[in-house]
Amino acid sequence: MTGKTHVMGGIAATVVTVHFTSYEPGLIIAAGAVxxxxxxxxxxxxxIGRKFPVISKMVNRLFGHRTFTHSLLFLVLVGYVLTLFTNDQSIIIGILIGMASHLLLDAVTKNGIKLLYPANLTFRFPFTMKTGGSLEKVVLLLLTIVTIYYGKDLIL
Ligand SMILES: [Zn+2]
Incomplete structure (x- = not known):
């Protein structure tokens, strides 16, 4: 999936979360986008790779694409590291939900993800699509509709 779709996915997922919980909307949605x-x-x-080229090249050389950083292990590690810097649940939960939405969306692409890294198992949904293809535009549209539907209470 492209960055645009991922950001919309993170926003949609956290907007839905806000609808059903009492997390601070502004914080959790911003954290979800990040x-x-x-x-x-x-x-x-x-x-993000263009923002941090050195880290990005290092991670890519060490692990390759869509392996470690697209795994449950990475999710847990980031969650742990976040608790060292903040105890604001809206930020921690928001970032983790945003990351989880990324994994979910990449699991709908042909290459799938290595969810259980270091185990070399590829996870993908039975139906997949091409990154940047026309089906992805439909996904982006659906995510936008979900965001507007659940987000309207935040504005009105
Ligand atoms: Zn990805």
Whole structure:
């Protein structure tokens, strides 16, 4: 999936979360948007990879694309590291939800993800699509609709 779709996925997932919980909306949604692009640090051409080229190249050389940073292990590690810097649940939960939405969306692409890294198992949904293809535009549209539907209470 492209960065745009991931960011929308992170926003949609956290907007839905806000609807059903009492987390601070502004914080958790912003955290969700940030979290949604973190896994692609393994890819130097991604939004976050272009911001941190050195880290991105290092991660890519060490692990390759869509392996470690697209795994449950990485999710747990980031969650742990976040608790060292903040105890604001809205930020921690938001980033983790954004990251989880990223993994979910990448699991709908042909290459899938290595969810159980270091185990070399590829996870993907039975139906997949091409990154940047027309089906992804439909996904982006659906995520936008979900965001507006659940987000309207935040504005009105
Ligand atoms: Zn990815």
């Amino acid at each position: 979290g949604s692009i973190i896994p692609d640090i393994c890819h130097s051409g991604s939004k």
